[in-house]
């Protein structure tokens with residue numbers, strides 16, 4: 481890439497023992513128009529890719545734990561909890577991250593989605609890191625993961641409740657930058673606050689579902705306007721407002737034209753409509 485404000489004057493190889501460390505002499509035009517000579521060391525270990533593996537129904541994430549000598553020499557026991565990641569080695573980011581996820585965690589995920597690229601340490605390291613997310617299912621596990629022993633990898637695979645992973649950022653058990661970025665991104669896909677769920681259907685079912693939702697930490701909302709026969713009350717507006725505040729609608733069994741109307745309104749608004757309580761995030765026991 482060219483840039484009229486920079487002139488490269490010289491490059492010296494300092495080390496190419498494993499990756500490449502260079503000293504680069506350059507001149508940079510300052511904002512006042514003057515040119516200033518500078519020298520910087522630049523470490524090139526290629527580009528990489530990383531992935532946030534999550535499961536919506538279980539509200540879990542898959543992370544790895546492995547020894548990192550650079551962290552060890554900087555006041556850490558060296559065992560870092562990280563999202564699966566690897567260097568590209570000339571493959572495409574998507575191809576590489578699928579292979580890396582399988583190698584390190586044992587999960588062969590069906591689809592992955594690129595979210596963005598980031599320079600993780602732009603003052604000294606050239607690496608661009610390609611960020612992905614992908615939903616895994618328990619049946620996607622094809623081996624135990626662990627990485628390549630011949631390359632010195634000895635990777636422990638962790639399946640953690642998402643809320644636990646977030647707490648681990650707060651208390652310092654997770655200290656890896658790419659992992660923190662991915663977990664923060666996953667908050668948008670797996671809301672951690674209790675979901676506000678409007679329940680629609682026959683009364684008995686509404687009651688038992690509400691109790692179960694509450695038990696699982698969600699906030700159940702019932703559409704029980706007290707003065708149904710009062711023609712001055714705009715119940716349609718009431719329903720619209722309720723839906724605009726709720727995160728989802730649960731339609732429980734039993735005929736109810738009122739409930740059907742709510743489903744139609746929710747679908748118009750693009751709201752998630754659940755027809756089965758058990759598929760709502762957080763309603764399944766988490767095993768790991």
Ligand SMILES: Nc1nc2c(ncn2[C@@H]2O[C@H](COP(=O)(O)OP(=O)(O)O[C@H]3O[C@H](CO)[C@@H](O)[C@H](O)[C@@H]3O)[C@@H](O)[C@H]2O)c(=O)[nH]1
Pocket residue numbers: 498499527528529530565566567568607609631632633658
């Ligand atoms: N012999 C030798 N092996 C090395 C050296 N440096 C790295 N390796 C080996 O090269 C392999 C690289 O493994 P990957 O899984 O491809 O990369 P990574 O180390 O996990 O890197 C990922 O995480 C980094 C830290 O966040 C990222 O910087 C990187 O982009 C990538 O995402 C590992 O087996 C590692 O031990 C070295 O100096 N000497």
Ligand SMILES: [Mg+2]
Pocket residue numbers: 564565566567584
């Ligand atoms: Mg790796």
